[in-house]
Structure formats: structure tokens, C-alpha cells
Amino acid sequence: MSRDDLWWHRPFQMFQTNLREIDAGLDVHRVLDYLEEFGAGAWLLSVGGIVANHPSDLEFQTRNPALAERPSGDLVGDAVAAAGERGVRVLARMDFSKVDHRRAERHPEWCFTGADGTQQVYNGLTSVCPSGDYYQRHLFAVVDEVLDRYPVDGFFFNWMSFNEVDYSGVHRGTCHCLPCQRAFAEFAPGVALPTGPDSDTYPVWKRFAAGVLDDLTARVRDHVSRRRPEAPLILGDRADIVFHEANNAVGRTLWHHRTAEHVSAARTFRPHVPVLTNAVGFVDMPYRLAGEDPRHFAQFLVQAISRGANPSTYIMGTPDDVTYECLDVASEITRFHRDNPETYRALRPAARVVLVRPDPLRRASPRTEEATEEFRGLYTALVETHVPFDVLPESRIPDVEEQGRLGAYGLIVLPDLGPLAPKAVGVLDRFVSGGGGVLGTGSSGFEGDGSQLEGAPVLRRTAVRDTVESVRSMHLRRPGRDGHGPRGDLPVLGAFHVVEPVADADTDLPVLSRAPYGPPEKCHGHLPLDLHGVLRRAQGRGRITVMPWTPGRAYRQAGLGGLRDVFVDEVSRTAEGPVRIETDLPEQVEVVLGTSASGGVVHLVNHSGDVPQGFRSPLPVEGRYLRVPWWPEQPSRALRADTALVGDSRVELPRIGLFEVLTA
Incomplete structure (x- = not known):
């Protein structure tokens, strides 16, 4: 089939x-x-x-x-x-996540067991561990019984996970059942089994747990596929x-x-x-x-x-x-x-920018939170400036190259990722040599005092300022438009990595030193430093840009449009070819690009109703235009409005409420 x-x-x-x-x-x-x-x-x-x-x-x-x-x-x-x-x-x-009291008493080896030896009981049900035989063996008997009796069209397994958090949101720690102890010792010899997120070895546990679930998912998928090929498994990446x-x-x-x-x-x-x-x-x-x-x-x-x-x-x-x-x-x-089946049949991403999502399994909890904030700040900046992008998990960078799809992109953005996996470094080096652009912020691509990327504009890293006090009052000076005077200084928030540029690096955004910030009588003394917030360099047929600070975190904290704009300016400068939509749509309308069986597809998602902890009715938008510079044919129809679009080089858009869908 x-x-x-x-x-x-x-x-x-x-x-x-x-x-x-x-x-x-x-x-x-x-x-x-x-x-x-x-x-x-x-x-x-x-x-x-x-x-x-x-x-x-x-x-x-x-x-x-x-x-x-x-x-x-x-x-x-x-x-x-x-x-x-x-x-x-x-x-x-x-749902195999829990069993009743009788079965938990009869089979304690199936159960999720805390570091203190207690089982996890909630509303009379006991949580089961994916390492134990209930998941590893008996699950398949249940699936077989269902398949023997009913021609179901697929399976979904709810909460197939290591239940560290219960229904009340209480963190119950990592599992210490005997099957977990044996398997973890084999996975990470000599590494202490952690008790929870505060343990130093917790990231190792998370990788172990993910591996157990991936293996179990793959086995279940293969089992169902052999029994009933027309019945899919709905679950994780291996489903x-x-x-x-x-x-x-x-x-x-x-x-x-x-x-x-x-x-x-x-x-x-x-x-x-x-x-x-x-x-x-x-x-x-x-x-x-x-x-x-x-x-x-x-x-x-x-x-x-x-x-x-x-x-x-x-x-x-x-x-x-x-x-x-x-x-x-x-x-x-x-x-x-x-x-609209043809519009959504085989709808696939078609942006020219990749925003890499940090891998939480490679970092301790505080570092994960910082990288996530940087990622979300840059995500928001791209949405607001109409730069379509696709999200790629950090661990999947090599996979996309192996699939032969990385060449469709003009830019890869690395948001404060820290040291990169060796395979990812090789992929990025080849991407740049082939003509692509890489833009890294914060700690991305730094290991020790050196940069991992070949041809990076950084000779070495000499210091890291990553506490609130160490960057407090530090500024970046933006040059004025057309080089006429300064345009307004920007705050450095989050972290700043002190780096020495290579001789042929192109630098921008000079740094002003910290100075007293109170009382007002003492608020002076910012000095120009021989440091910069942007370093650029050509490598092969491509380009590498390093922003050795965290503009995404800064934008999330301060909300200054200038922080967003200096990042997006570097996106356009570093990318191979155009990446930004030509439009007068307001910042609150997101542009998502795809291709499907019907050709090019543009989704316009109206975020004007976003409020701090929810959504309200979006404001209608009308009388605007749009052009995708790298598409030979512009969209010709709006599906929600059910109308043809007018325009040759750019199209006039209909009234946009919650969302609109344009097809070429």
C-alpha cells in the first residue's frame, strides 16, 4: 500500500x-x-x-x-x-498510564516509583512506568484484542510518558522503579539517577526517558502496521x-x-x-x-x-x-x-528562513528557560515584520540536510543555543559554503573561547556577561539612517559575550560602557568601547552574522521596536535572496507561506486580538496589499472572502477578519 x-x-x-x-x-x-x-x-x-x-x-x-x-x-x-x-x-x-489498586498491588514492578520508594497514586489509580512490563509487553495484548474484534481506523495513546507531574500539577520526581534503575545504568554508566529537575543529572534522565518512549512508540507503530496497515498510530515523532x-x-x-x-x-x-x-x-x-x-x-x-x-x-x-x-x-x-481539500492536501512549509528551536534535552533547566525566551523574542520579531519562517528543532538540523531540503532556505537563525552538536556544526558549515546565511545570537556556536563555525567573524570569546548586574546600563549605539548621526541607543538585556573580531570582520552597533544610573546627578560616563553588537563575515558563497548578545530576550523584556528592528535588519542582510514579504499589513497580521496540491498558499492570521493571557476579537483589516518577492506567480484568489484578487506585481487584499487564505 x-x-x-x-x-x-x-x-x-x-x-x-x-x-x-x-x-x-x-x-x-x-x-x-x-x-x-x-x-x-x-x-x-x-x-x-x-x-x-x-x-x-x-x-x-x-x-x-x-x-x-x-x-x-x-x-x-x-x-x-x-x-x-x-x-x-x-x-x-x-490510556495505559494508570492501573487500579488491585493490579498495582499485584504488580508493583509495573508502577512508577518515586525516589522515596512510594508509588504515585491519584484518585485511587496508580501511575505506570513505561519501562515496566505493563507498557513493554501487555500493551500489545490489549491492542491485539481490539484489532481482533474491531476494524478501527487508528490508535491514539494518551499520556504515554513518565508521569513526573500529576493532574494537580505537582511534580512527583523521576521514576526509580527497578526496570528504570537497570535501564538508566545501562544508558549512562556511573551517572547518578536524579530525583527531579534540581538534580545535575536531570538532563541525562530526560534523554533516557525520551529514548525509552521513542523505542516504545516505534515498536507499537510497527506492531499496528503489521496487523492493520490502514490504521495509523497517532503519537510522537516516530508515529x-x-x-x-x-x-x-x-x-x-x-x-x-x-x-x-x-x-x-x-x-x-x-x-x-x-x-x-x-x-x-x-x-x-x-x-x-x-x-x-x-x-x-x-x-x-x-x-x-x-x-x-x-x-x-x-x-x-x-x-x-x-x-x-x-x-x-x-x-x-x-x-x-x-x-478546501486541495488547498490542504500535502500542505507543506515554504518559508525561506529557519528559526531553530532550542533542544531542552541538551541543557539544564535555567539555560533552557533563557534560550526559550530568546527564541520567543526572535519568533515575535519575525512575525511582526512579515518575515515568514519555519521552526526547526535543534536536534533535527542534520535530518533536514539528509532529506535534501536545507537548500530551499536562505537563512538559518540560531537563538542563543550555546555549544552546537558536532553534526549540526558540519551541516551549518556546508550550508554557508553553499551560499546560505547563518545568524547566531548570544552564545550560539561558542564552545569555550572559540567559535565552532568555520569562517565565523569571531577570533575568540574573552568573557561572558550573563547576570543582570553585569550588563545593567550597557548600551548599543545605532547609527542614524544614511549614516547621519546616532539614531538612538538600545539597552543590552540578558547576556553579552565579549568577543574579538577577526581582521576582516564587518562590525556594527558599537558598545557603550556601563555607567552609574543613580542618583540622577551621577548618571553620566558612558564610554565607547572597542566592542560591537554585530559582527559579519562572508564565508564561501554565504555569510555568517554574530550578534553576541540576546536581542530576543531584550525584546521580550523591554518591548522596544528598535531591538526588533536591528535583528530583522541583520536577517535581511545575512540571508541569501529576499526573505521579507512586501506588504502594508499591520504588524499584528502574520504571514505564513506554504505549498500544496493547489500551488502556493498564503495564510494571513490576525493577531490583533492578542491580550496578555488570552485572545479577543481581532480588528478587521482592509485596503492592504501583499507581494511575495520570490514567487513567480502572486496569489490569485482569497478563499474565505471567496473572491478573485486584483493586481499583477502585487495583489490587493480583501477584508481580513480572523484569518484569510490566499491561493496562487
Whole structure:
């Protein structure tokens, strides 16, 4: 069976009913009526694991007692049969993360065990460890029983992870069960098993845990594929469909671009692998009766489809039980995706800039947070200045070169990544020699006192200023436009790496020394230093630019447009070829580029409704124009407005509300 023959390689739309035990008597026909009207052609149904919604004969599965309400005694069988008659696909949601008290007592070797020897118990259920036999062996028996009885169209495994954090958000530490102890000792001989994020060896544990899950995912995928090739596994990077849950959470600071970031990272790494964004219709698990704000929920789905994911909506219970206001807009966006299959078939990223996302497995927690802030600041800067970009996880840089796709880009941005992996260094050196540009900020590419990149404009690094006090009052002097006088100084926030340039480096943004900043009578004495905030150099047919400070973190903290602009100026200067859209759209409208079966696709996502901890109704934008300089043919139609676009070298845009989609 070829890839094109597999149903999930075509655009699809899903709806998830996350069922409680009491929902086993649901009317499958009423649910299917709702799904079809909603716009969904796939139903993610709770099948097995913690509770089996079918008459399981396995000793380690618990039949849902509420199945007695059904004449058949089999919710899964009824749902699969009724859905099959309508052409709706049923995917099996499984949850192997927990077992009941009886089984936990009988099989303590299955259980997640803390450093103090205690098991992790929540609401009477005990968390299970992925290193133990319940996951490693018995999971496959459960999958086989389902496949033996029902022609399900796919599987999703919920919370298949090392459950360090429970439903209350409490960090319970790393697992110290005997299987974990044995496997970790083999993975990292002589390394102490950490107790949690505060342990020095915690990053090693995270790599170990990721490896266990990757291996298990690959084995499950192969097992399902052998049994039923037309049934995909929805999970992580090694699955048939990459899963991302778009959700809100009480107490978590909102990152407005979280959904787009995660989808882009997956699609840039493997554009041929489908992504599913399952958007949560309620605010948080403890507040599952409170529906998500419709304007917030709309961003989940719009960001997802703009970056090439398939949309899904997730509710607790059944459609008869919920009154979530967000479901109307969810249905509207879902139907739009359904009704434009050629636009979304094989929709893949097509920007000319790559923004590398820091790999949290390579860094201790504080360093991860700093790199993330730099990444998000640069992400925001590119969105606001209409520089389309694709997100690429740091560890996947070599993969994209091996796939032969790196040459499509004109620039790779490295946001304060610290020392780079040797394979990544080789990839970047070849990319620059072949004509591409690399722009690194902060610590990117520095190891010890030297730069890792061949031909970098830095001879050596002599010092690091990375505390608040060490950079406090330090400034960068911007030259005026056309070289006429200074244009206004910029603050250095975050970190500054003192470097010595090579002889032929082109330097800019001279540094002004720190000086007293209080009381006012003493606020003077900034001296020009022989240091610079930008160093550039040609290498081979390409260019390398180093900004040895953290403009992204500074922009996140201070919000000064000048911090954003000096970074984006270097983006345009360093990249091979044009990378910026010609447009008069306001900063709040993001431009996302892709190509699909229908040709070039432009998504315009309106972020004018973004507020500190949510989204409001975006302001309509009209009377604007757009041109993609490197596209031979400009977009010719707006799908949401259902109108042809006017213009030759640039097109006049229709009124833009929440989002618009342009096709060439």
C-alpha cells in the first residue's frame, strides 16, 4: 500500500469525545449526527486502558460497569458498526498510564516509583512506568484484542510518558522503579539517577526517558502496521501521525504562538508526516465544565491549519452534555478545512528562513528557560515584520540536510543555543559554503573561547556577561539612517559575550560602557568601547552574522521596536535572496507561506486580538496589499472572502477578519 493510498495522508478532520465511565450508554447515532454536521469525518473514541468500553477478556483490563446500560454490552462495537455505515472513521483512544489498586498491588514492578520508594497514586489509580512490563509487553495484548474484534481506523495513546507531574500539577520526581534503575545504568554508566529537575543529572534522565518512549512508540507503530496497515498510530515523532494537544491551563503564562510553533516544528522536520492538532474545548481539567473562550479556541485551529496540521476538537463527555461556546467557531473552521481539500492536501512549509528551536534535552533547566525566551523574542520579531519562517528543532538540523531540503532556505537563525552538536556544526558549515546565511545570537556556536563555525567573524570569546548586574546600563549605539548621526541607543538585556573580531570582520552597533544610573546627578560616563553588537563575515558563497548578545530576550523584556528592528535588519542582510514579504499589513497580521496540491498558499492570521493571557476579537483589516518577492506567480484568489484578487506585481487584499487564505 503506497503512502497516497493511506487515508490519513489526505486532509481529515476529527472530533474527540473523551468519555467518562458514566457515558458508556451514549447514543452512537446522535453523536455521529453531531460529528457530521460539525464537519468531522473521524471520531476519536475512548476504547481501552484504564477502562475498557468493550467486553474485554484480558485480566489486566477493567470492563466499564456502565456497559450494562447497553443492550449489546459493547459501546465500541456499536460505534464502529454505525460509523462504518456512514463512512466516518473511528480511532481508538487508549490510556495505559494508570492501573487500579488491585493490579498495582499485584504488580508493583509495573508502577512508577518515586525516589522515596512510594508509588504515585491519584484518585485511587496508580501511575505506570513505561519501562515496566505493563507498557513493554501487555500493551500489545490489549491492542491485539481490539484489532481482533474491531476494524478501527487508528490508535491514539494518551499520556504515554513518565508521569513526573500529576493532574494537580505537582511534580512527583523521576521514576526509580527497578526496570528504570537497570535501564538508566545501562544508558549512562556511573551517572547518578536524579530525583527531579534540581538534580545535575536531570538532563541525562530526560534523554533516557525520551529514548525509552521513542523505542516504545516505534515498536507499537510497527506492531499496528503489521496487523492493520490502514490504521495509523497517532503519537510522537516516530508515529504515523504527530500529535499536538492545543490547550489552556490555569496558572500557565500564555505563549500566544504555541500551537503554530509546535506544528511548524513537526512539519519542518518531516513535511511528509501528517500532524493532528487536538484542540481542547475546555479551560483546564479541573474546570472541564467551563468552555474555552471562542476567540482563544479559534486561534488553536487557525494556527494549526495555517502550518499544515489537521484540525480536531476535544470535549469531555458527549455532545449532549456540553455547552461550550467555542464549538460554533470550531465547527466553522473545521468545515472550512473540509471544504478546501486541495488547498490542504500535502500542505507543506515554504518559508525561506529557519528559526531553530532550542533542544531542552541538551541543557539544564535555567539555560533552557533563557534560550526559550530568546527564541520567543526572535519568533515575535519575525512575525511582526512579515518575515515568514519555519521552526526547526535543534536536534533535527542534520535530518533536514539528509532529506535534501536545507537548500530551499536562505537563512538559518540560531537563538542563543550555546555549544552546537558536532553534526549540526558540519551541516551549518556546508550550508554557508553553499551560499546560505547563518545568524547566531548570544552564545550560539561558542564552545569555550572559540567559535565552532568555520569562517565565523569571531577570533575568540574573552568573557561572558550573563547576570543582570553585569550588563545593567550597557548600551548599543545605532547609527542614524544614511549614516547621519546616532539614531538612538538600545539597552543590552540578558547576556553579552565579549568577543574579538577577526581582521576582516564587518562590525556594527558599537558598545557603550556601563555607567552609574543613580542618583540622577551621577548618571553620566558612558564610554565607547572597542566592542560591537554585530559582527559579519562572508564565508564561501554565504555569510555568517554574530550578534553576541540576546536581542530576543531584550525584546521580550523591554518591548522596544528598535531591538526588533536591528535583528530583522541583520536577517535581511545575512540571508541569501529576499526573505521579507512586501506588504502594508499591520504588524499584528502574520504571514505564513506554504505549498500544496493547489500551488502556493498564503495564510494571513490576525493577531490583533492578542491580550496578555488570552485572545479577543481581532480588528478587521482592509485596503492592504501583499507581494511575495520570490514567487513567480502572486496569489490569485482569497478563499474565505471567496473572491478573485486584483493586481499583477502585487495583489490587493480583501477584508481580513480572523484569518484569510490566499491561493496562487
